Amino acid sequence: MNWLTGRWENQREGIKTVEIWERKPVDEFQVRGFMLEGTDTLFAESIKVASKKRNIFYTVTIPDQNNGKPVAFKLTGNSGSELIFENPEHDFPQKITYQKAGPDSVLVQIEGVVKNKVKKSEYYLKKTRN
Secondary structure, three states, X not given: OHXXXXXXEEEEOXXXXXXXXXXXXXXXXXXXXEEEEOOEEEXXXXXXXXXXXXXXXXEEEOOOOHHHOOEEEEEEEEOXXXXXXXXXXXXXXXXXXXXXXXXXXXXXXXXXXXXXXXXXXXXXXXXXXX
């Protein structure tokens, strides 16, 4: 997962998406994610990727969702250039994928089933800083 370390950004339709991945000393990553429109923060999340009970979990906390409680997604796939995290019990998303799309770009896919319909969104992030 070291390839995700750094600052990643996307600018689309006046909205800037940012993810900052920092490796911590104890085989853990801290991630800050947010979306900006000008100077206004539209969305913010904190993510911790860490090992727990022999598994790796991507745990997301979004202050105004899920009563501010963290939601954990288990690592179910790691090819070295693609990471798949899943939580089939979560309302949306149930699956989060990070796929290396080049030396300085990553494709993020968020998907799940909502009201019996598959919902999927994807976006590219470009590395702007290590």
